[in-house]
Amino acid sequence: DTAVSQTPKYLVTQMGNDKSIKCEQNLGHDTMYWYKQDSKKFLKIMFSYNNKELIINETVPNRFSPKSPDKAHLNLHINSLELGDSAVYFCASSQVTGRGLFFGSGTQLSVL
């Protein structure tokens, strides 16, 4: 039933590890996003995909690699995790000309 679902909800890992966060939407939207929320609650876009094509890449380190196997899925893979990567990562989807973004429940990433 969930419109935008992302897993896992919590991710605790050591520096230097590689991890992935998965996102799926069942709304039939053509655009998906990754947003990062830092410790001060500031939300900033990282990536946007439209119909599996990368559209927006907001100067994110290339250790972050999004992958969109189809327009309903947008996964985020992070290599060589650093302490500064600790944040909440939100997946979202929308129709480009639609009403707004629908967000997943977030993934709390803690790098130790």
Next chain:
Amino acid sequence: AQKVTQAQTEISVVEKEDVTLDCVYETRDTTYYLFWYKQPPSGELVFLIRRNSFDEQNEISGRYSWNFQKSTSSFNFTITASQVVDSAVYFCALRSASTDSWGKLQFGAGTQVVVTP
């Protein structure tokens, strides 16, 4: 460039008081959308309202009301008779109607609302 300013970092009220959250935005677009989202302590982002730039009619939904003033580039949000469940971080956001922006939302820094019994 687009910018959203929420000057109030935190607002504390006692239950049943009204609280108004300010949002001021900057954009060069003639057509755009404004949003408010709520982030309760559980962490999810909950959509509250979307307003088109060409529709300046104010809106009321239950205890929530929004005042859009294009002349001052403001989109303020009022919670009437606040309740403890209103305690959350509230984000104002701006989105260009241009397809070039691909629906990207520019968020303000958020305002933490604390409602005490």
